[in-house]
Amino acid sequence: MYVKRLRFENFRNLADGEILPYDGINVIYGENAQGKTNLLEAIWLFTGGHSFRGAKDGELPRIDAETGNNSSYARLLLDFYSEEREQEAILNIQNGRRNSVINGVQKKTGSALIGKVCAVIFSPEHLLLVKEGPSKRRAFIDGAICQIKPIYAKTLGIYNRALSQRNALLKEITRFPDLTETIDVWNVKLARLGAEVMAERREYTEKLAKKNEIIYNGISSGREKMEIRYSPSLKTGEGFSLKEAEEIYLTELRDNEKSDIKAGFTTAGPHRDDMEIKISGMSARMYGSQGQQRSAVLALKLAEAELLAEAVNEPPLVLLDDVMSELDRGRQDYLLNHLENRQVFITCCDLSVVDSLNVGAKFYVEKGNVSHNTE
Numbered sequence: 001m002y003v004k005r006l007r008f009e010n011f012r013n014l015a016d017g018e019i020l021p022y023d024g025i026n027v028i029y030g031e032n033a034q035g036k037t038n039l040l041e042a043i044w045l046f047t048g049g050h051s052f053r054g055a056k057d058g059e060l061p062r063i064d065a066e067t068g069n070n071s072s073y074a075r076l077l078l079d080f081y082s083e084e085r086e087q088e089a090i091l092n093i094q095n096g097r098r099n100s101v102i103n104g105v106q107k108k109t110g111s112a113l114i115g116k117v118c119a120v121i122f123s124p125e126h127l128l129l130v131k132e133g134p135s136k137r138r139a140f141i142d143g144a145i146c147q148i149k150p151i152y153a154k155t156l157g158i159y160n161r162a163l164s165q166r167n168a169l170l171k172e173i174t175r176f177p178d179l180t181e182t183i184d185v186w187n188v189k190l191a192r193l194g195a196e197v198m199a200e201r202r203e204y205t206e207k208l209a210k211k212n213e214i215i216y217n218g219i220s221s222g223r224e225k226m227e228i229r230y231s232p233s234l235k236t237g238e239g240f241s242l243k244e245a246e247e248i249y250l251t252e253l254r255d256n257e258k259s260d261i262k263a264g265f266t267t268a269g270p271h272r273d274d275m276e277i278k279i280s281g282m283s284a285r286m287y288g289s290q291g292q293q294r295s296a297v298l299a300l301k302l303a304e305a306e307l308l309a310e311a312v313n314e315p316p317l318v319l320l321d322d323v324m325s326e327l328d329r330g331r332q333d334y335l336l337n338h339l340e341n342r343q344v345f346i347t348c349c350d351l352s353v354v355d356s357l358n359v360g361a362k363f364y365v366e367k368g369n370v371s372h373n374t375e
Contacts, residue, residue, distance in 0.1 A: 001082035001118065001314050002343040003043065009075040010062045011093075012038035013368040018077075020372070021343065025336060025360035028347045028370075035368045036347040037123075040319045043345065044121055045098075046078050046089055048114030052121050057110075058096030080117060082314065089113060118147065118316035120305040122298055122323055129300065130284050130293045134274035141230075141275060144304045145204050148311040152200055159193040159270070166190055167265045174261065183257060190269065191250035197270045198232055198245050204307075205230035205275060211303035219295050219334050224280050226296055233272035290326045298323060298335075305342070315342035324348040336360075 007018040013035045028036045037053070041060075044052055051060065061074035076091040090101040091110055098110030107113075128136045146153040166186040173179045209228045216226035234248050252268045253260075260267055277284040277296060284296050302318070309315040318339065323346060324332050335346065336357050362373040 001080060003078060003080050005079040006043060007077040008042050010071055011042055011060060011074040011076060012062060014038050015369045017370055019363055019370055022361035023343055025357060026345045027357055027360065028345060028363045028365060029351060030365035032349060034365045036365045037321050040321050040345055040347060042076050043317065044119060044319060045076065045091055046113055046117040047119050048111045052123055057093055057098055060093050089116060118308055118312055119319055120301050120308065120316055121319045122301045123321040126297050127293060129297050130277060137275040138273055141201050141204060145200055147308055155193060155196050159197055162186060162189050162193055163266055163271055170261050171264050187250060187253040191246050191253060194249045194270045195242050195246035199242050201273060202230045207307055208303050211306045212299050215302045216299040218338060219299055219331050221330050226299060227278045229276045231274040231276045233268055291328060294326050295331060318342055318344040320346045322347055324350065
C-alpha cells in the first residue's frame with residue numbers, strides 16, 4: 001500500500017495544507033521542534049491506534065495562540081492505494097474524541113480504521129526495546145502479533161484478566177485461608193491461556209529472527225551478526241507443544257502456590273517472558289554501542305514490516321522518526337537506497353542525509369509549514 005495524499009487541518013503545529021508523497025522513500029527534514037514528527041503521527045493515526053507519542057486525542061488539535069489551550073477539533077484526510085484500489089479515509093478529532101469516514105461510510109470511532117491502513121513505526125522511544133527490561137520487548141512482540149492475528153489480542157486480554165484475578169485471590173488468602181481451595185480453578189485457566197500466549201510468541205519470534213538476521217546484515221554491511229531468541233520464563237525447552245506448555249505452566253503454578261501467596265502475586269508465567277537480543281554474540285543491552293542498538297531496533301521494525309506484508313499481502317507503510325542520528329554513512333545509505341518495494345517516511349535534521357537520497361521526495365518543515373523540495 002502507499003499514500004497518495006495526506007491533508008491536515010488544525011493538527012498539531014502544522015499549517016493547514018497537504019503533501020503528495022513519492023511511492024518510495026520520502027525524507028522529511030528541518031530543525032528540531034518544527035513539526036516533522038507531526039506528519040508521521042498524522043499518518044500513524046490512520047492505523048486506528050493511538051498516538052505513538054502517548055498523546056491523548058484532546059492534545060492533537062492545534063494549540064490556540066490566545067488561550068494556550070488545544071483547539072476543539074482537527075481533521076486529517078488520507079488518499080491511499082490498498083487492496084488493488086484507490087481509497088479515502090477521513091479522521092475527525094472533536095472535543096477529545098475521534099470518528100472516521102472510510103470510503104464515504106461514516107464510522108463512530110477512529111479505531112474503525114484498524115486493518116484499513118497498515119504501518120510500522122520507529123521512534124526514539126523504541127530504543128527502550130534494547131535499553132530497558134523485558135516488558136518493552138513483550139509489548140513489541142504482542143503488538144506485532146496483534147496486527148497479524150487480531151484474535152491474539154483477545155487471548156492476551158483474557159490471560160491478563162485471569163492473572164489479575166489470581167493475584168487478587170492471592171492477597172485475599174492471607175486474610176481468608178479457606179479461599180486456598182479455589183485457587184486451582186485459576187491455575188487451570190491461567191495455564192491454558194498462558195500456553196496459547198507462549199506458543200504464539202515463540203512462533204512469531206522464530207519467523208522474526210530469520211527476517212531480522214538478513215536485514216541487520218544489510219544495515220551493518222555484513223560486519224556484525226544480530227540474533228534474537230524467545231526467552232520464556234518457564235523451562236519449556238525448544239519446540240514445545242501447546243499441551244506441554246500448559247502442563248509445565250500448571251505444574252509451576254501449583255508448585256509455587258505457597259510462595260505466590262507470600263509474595264501476593266503470580267511469580268511465573270508469560271507475563272515474565274523476554275526476548276534475547278545479541279549482536280556478534282554479545283548482549284545488545286549490555287555491550288551494544290548507541291549505533292548498534294539503534295540498528296538493532298531498526299532491523300526489528302523492518303523485519304516486523306516484512307512479516308506484516310506477508311500477512312496482509314502488501315507492504316505496510318514504514319515510518320522512521322529520527323532514525324539517522326548515531327548511524328554511520330553506510331547504515332544511512334542502506335535506509336535511503338535499499339528499502340525497495342515499499343513506501344517509507346523518514347524524518348531527520350541533517351541536510352547532508354537528504355543529499356544522499358538517490359530517488360525519492362524531500363519535504364522541508366519550518367515552523368509547521370511543509371514545502372516540497374524539488375531540487
